[in-house]
Amino acid sequence: MRVIAFFLVGLAVHVIFFISIFDIYFTSPLVHGMTPRATTLTPPASRLVLLVADGLRADSLLTLLPDGSSRAPYLRSVIEESGTWGVSHTRVPTESRPGHVALIAGFYEDVSAVAKGWKENPVEFDSVFNESRHTWCWGSPDILPMFAKGASGDHVYTYTYPAEEEDFASTDASRLDSWVFTQVKSFFQSAKSNSSLRASLLEDKNVLFLHLLGIDTNGHAHRPMSQEYLDNIGLVDTGVAELVSIVEEFFGYDGRTAYVFTSDHGMTNWGSHGAGHPSETLTPLVVWGAGVHNALRVTEPQPYDDGYLQDWKLEHLRRVDVSQADIAPLMASLIGVPIPVNSVGVLPHTYLNNSDLFKAESMYTNAIQVLEQFKMKMTQKKETTLSFRFSPYQQLTESKQAGFINKARMLIQLEKYEDAISLCQSLITHSLEGLVYYHTYDRFFLGCSVVLGFVGWTSYVVLVILKTHARLNRHPSILRQMPSYTLERLCMCVTVVITGFLLIQRSPVTYYIYCLLPVPIWYSVLKESRTLTDLIQSAPSLPLWKCFGYFVLVAFGVELLVASFFYRAVLTVGLAVLSLWPFLSGLVGKAKFHSLSWFLGSLFLALFPLMPVVGREPNIHLVTCAGLLALFTSACYLWSSRRRTPLHLGDRQQFVAQMLHVAVCAYVPSLTHSSLQQKQGLPLLNQIISWTTLGSSLLVPLLSSTRLFHRLLSIFLSLAATYLLLSTGSEALFLPVLSWLMFVWINIEQEAMLAQGVSGRQELSTIDFSANIDIAKIRHLKLDDIRRSYFFVFFIITAFFGTGNIASINSFDPASVYCFLTVFKPFIMGGLMMWKVIIPFIIVMCTFETIQVVTQLSSRSLFLIVLVISDLMALHFFFLVQDYGSWLDIGTSISHYVIVMSMTIFLMLLSVFTHILTSQRLVLWRRPKVHFP
Ligand SMILES: [Zn+2]
Ligand SMILES: [Zn+2]
Incomplete structure (x- = not known):
């Protein structure tokens, strides 16, 4: 009863520790209740056209062709004559949704989304579209609805292709973009005859948003260097040119339209995005039309030393880089709508072609808007913090805020616009730092x-x-x-x-x-x-120095395990160190053969973490070799122990049958492989063998004798057969090598115990799993048991990361289950791959069970030490949880924490399971009783 209570309390404590990371790291930074702010001056543009070419890299657009021409001639001409350009720096995660939120709402996607499943808006937010009078959007159903849903009132109209028809572009993704341009064209066509639509279009503060998904889709499918991706850029360029002429004609060339062309994120050379490589974070920004500065020729070198200006042959044209969120206040200022209240963007005023008064006033509005957020955040924190615990952000106390505002107003009145702008910029910087300060206050x-x-x-x-x-x-x-x-x-x-x-x-x-x-x-x-x-x-009676030494070693060992989550090769280092253990502890003198075996076994096992993860290149010959190795080692063991523990006839028959079975299973993968290569499909016989092997793998060991090594050998042969069927290459050798090392470990542990003067040695092979352990014989813990527990955790982690099996589940490469089925069935395939990951765990767990029996320990005591070790690791991972970086980084940091936290629970269940597997015996053939009538 007490054990169950302890288990439940432990479970509850761990669940609470796990949930806490969401309150500590992943909370929404947004505050609410600010008043939207806009300048009172007349804006330069009445409407804005925003074009987002999803997944377009800056260099793909701006690099010239070998003959010196551009693949986007229209946009190039804008850069060279009528517009202002620069690189827009996006933030990780470089995904579509966060990119669009930064562009249109001016803040970097809320990491609390990680806890709420990405799909929904975690919190309602303000955007340029929401502040506009009307916004018409065309594009993908994955992006547009989130802005329409967030907007108050119904002034955001979306036109999307139905999600299920998205594959109309499966042959050529650029059709997604053609669809958008065609829709916009017919929209303006119909507006000519539809008077109410026409009237809405002629009002001011309007936005037209074109989301062009073709380039992104082509990039994923064919990579950014492909002709498909590059041709799509040309198609978009032509579309933009055509769109501009349609818009200008519709509005009678009134010169009141501003255009913004950019992208939400870039793309790596291998067609992915999400992380922070420059190919993903550098996107183009081209702005032109009403209120935008013309191209400015410069003679001096520009303050960018990334070499792109030379690459793109644009040294002579002024480049103005921005952060992605800065585009939101730019768009808001151009059409004179309030800056979205949660925006953290800083107005890039050099893009504007206006009076200095307008620039200074716009900058001032921007500063006040960011300061409002800071003030709201500060008020909230102050209200919910005891006054003695509250320490305000020193750079921006209430008197300093007032000082900033008064000075800025005065500078504008004195017409010192330059000074006013730089003062406002520093106010924004302080406010943003203060926002972070209060956000991470608790x-x-x-x-x-x-x-x-x-x-x-x-x-x-x-x-x-x-x-x-x-x-x-x-x-x-x-x-x-x-x-x-x-x-x-x-x-x-x-x-x-x-x-x-x-x-x-x-x-x-x-x-x-x-x-x-x-x-x-x-x-x-x-x-x-x-x-x-x-x-x-x-x-005083304890060997203090020895205790201290153990403490340091365990601390170092725990850190080594933590590092192995990031670099598998660390396990190689760990195994190399472990291989020296018998020599360092002096056991080599007592057990030469076992020490040498341990040394070699560890070094062989150390090779596996260095190999590439499973599934890259199948090598079926290695699977056959692994089968032979398993047979050879089993035969060696049986031969060497034939005198000490003679086998009963039934056991002998069972081992022969099991070894024949392993031999068959070593041959099945190569047969299947060649049959599949010749396109003859999976032979039915192979499939039958595979499924029967899997089904019987946990029952067959139960038939064997419960003598220590007989039962272990039977478990090994039975699991090895299944493992061979699930292997495609070098990882097949992992199981025999691991099992060999585990066998040696059991032997050495008994020597180690003997060396410490624990009496009552029993011949290992005569110990029986099913024999009731004599309670009186159970000994107290010694320092050496900490080492045993640590070895166990180390081998469990090695079993997990050693072969990279786990990666095959992530990448879902079904090659390893072809002996079982070739038709795509994700659940069955996933289950089989999972079983392959678990098999090495069972081997290690059975060994641990054996060691507890051999060293006369109660299973609970060693388990508690394991619990302490894994909790120490979890504590370290708690500090490594991160709320920045790509979704992958964030997700990995959380999953590490989860793996370690759930490890103990998983191991507890596994120990119950292996206890049954080792100690129970099934008797099938009782001598039949004959009844006479
Ligand atoms: Zn995208
Ligand atoms: Zn994409």
Whole structure:
């Protein structure tokens, strides 16, 4: 009962620790309640045309062809004559949705989306479209609806191709763009005869948005160097030229239309985007039309040293780079609508062709708009923080804010526009820094309380280990134990204080959980203070230096495991170090053969993390070799142990049958492979063999004798057969090598125990799994058991990352399941791949089970040490969770944390499973009783 309670409490604590990262790292930065701000001066443009060429790289658009002409002649002519251009720097994650949010709403996509499934708007937000009088959009159904949905009132009209018809462009993705241009053309055609539409179009503050998905789709399908991608750029250029002439004609060449051409993100050479490579983050920006500065010729070198100006032959034309979010205030200023309230963009005023007064006033509006957000955030934080705990952002206290505003107004009145602009810019910079300051204000506090809980839980587990499984000098009468009612009162007081504190701060409900959880945990720790005093009492008799050495080694080992999550090769280093263990510990003198085997086995296993991940190139010969290796080692073992533990007839028959089975399974993959290569499909016989092998793999071992190595050998042969069928190359060798090392490990552990003077050696091969362990024989924990537990965690991680099997699930390469089925069935295929990942775990777990039996330990004690090790790793991963970078980086950092947190739970279930697998026996053929009538 107590074990179950302990398990449930542990589970709850871990779930809470896991959820906490969403409150600490992934919260929405947006604030609400600001008033939209616009300048009172007349804007230069009445309408804006925004063209977003999805997935267009800056260099693809701007690099000239070998003959010196451009593949986008219209846009090139704009850059050289009538417009202003630059590179728009996007932020990771370089995906369509965050890119469009930055462009149109002026803020960088909210990372809290990560917790809410990306699809929906995590929070409602303001955008240029929302502030406009009318916005008409054409393009992909994946992008447009999010702005229409967020807008208040119904003044955002979307025209999308139906999602299911998106594959009308499957042969040629540029048809997606042709569709948009054709729709816009017919829209203007119909507006000529539709008077109400015409009237709306003739109003001011209008936006037309064209989302062109063809280039992105072609880039994914054919990569950005392909003719398809490059031709699509030409098609878009022609479309833009045509569109401009239609628009200008419709509005009677009134010179009141501004145009913005850009893209949401770039694309890598291999046709992907999402991360932070320059090919993904550098996008083109070309702005022209009403209110925009003409191309400016420059003679001096420009302040960009990235070499692109030379590459693109544009040294002589002024380049103005922007951050992607800066485009939103630019668009807002051009048509005179308020800047979206959550925008963090800084108006790139050099794009404007207006009076200095207009530039200064626009900049001032921008500054006030960003400052409003800062003030709102500060007010919120101040209201929910106790006054003594509140330390305001020093650069922008309330008096400094007023000073900035007064000075800016005065400079504008004195017509010192340049100074006013730079003052406003520095106000924006301070406000943005202040926003980050207040956004991460509670992060330290919450992080501390979670870490406090974590440390408390780990200490509690350590104390439980010491109390129940270690031999400590007990001095019951010397030290008076702290009366428990005092402790309870103390905890009640702390709870009341924390609750009151959070109540005054009006904290969210989840904060109560994170802050109050450490209280019961530490209460339990302090309740065990008796154990602690016992420990201190027995300290003088303990080998302190040895303990300290162990502590350092384990800390180093845990860090090594953490690093192996990022670089598999670290496992190679770890295995190389482990291979020296018998030599360093002096065991080599007692067990020469086993020490040498351990050394060689570790080094062989160390090769696997260096190999490429599974599924790159099938090499079926290696699978056959692995089968032979498995047979050879089994035969060697049976031969060498034939005298010590003679086999019964039934066991002998079973081993022969199992070895024949492995031989068949080593041959099936190559047969299947050649049959598939000759396009003859999967032979039915192979399929039958494969499925029967899989189905029987966990039942067959149960038939064998429960003698230690007989049962282990049977498990190994049975799992190896399945593993061979699921292998395509070098990873097939992983299982025999791992199993060999595990076999040696069991042997060496007994030697190690013997070396420490634990009496009662029993011949290993005579130990029986099913024999009841004598409770009296179970010994206390020793320092060496920390090493055993660490080895176990290390081998579990090696089993997981060693071959890169897990990568085959991510990339879903079905080559490894072709012996079972060739028709695409994702669930069955995924399940089979998962089973392949689990098989090495079972081998390691069975070994651990054996070692507990051999070294006379209760299974729970070693498991608690494993729990401590994995919690230490989890604590490290807690600090590595990141809320910046590509979705992949963010997702990976979360999944590492999850893997380690759930590892213990998974291992607990696995240990129950392997306990059954090793100790139970099925008897099929009882001697039949004969009844006579
Ligand atoms: Zn995109
Ligand atoms: Zn894309």
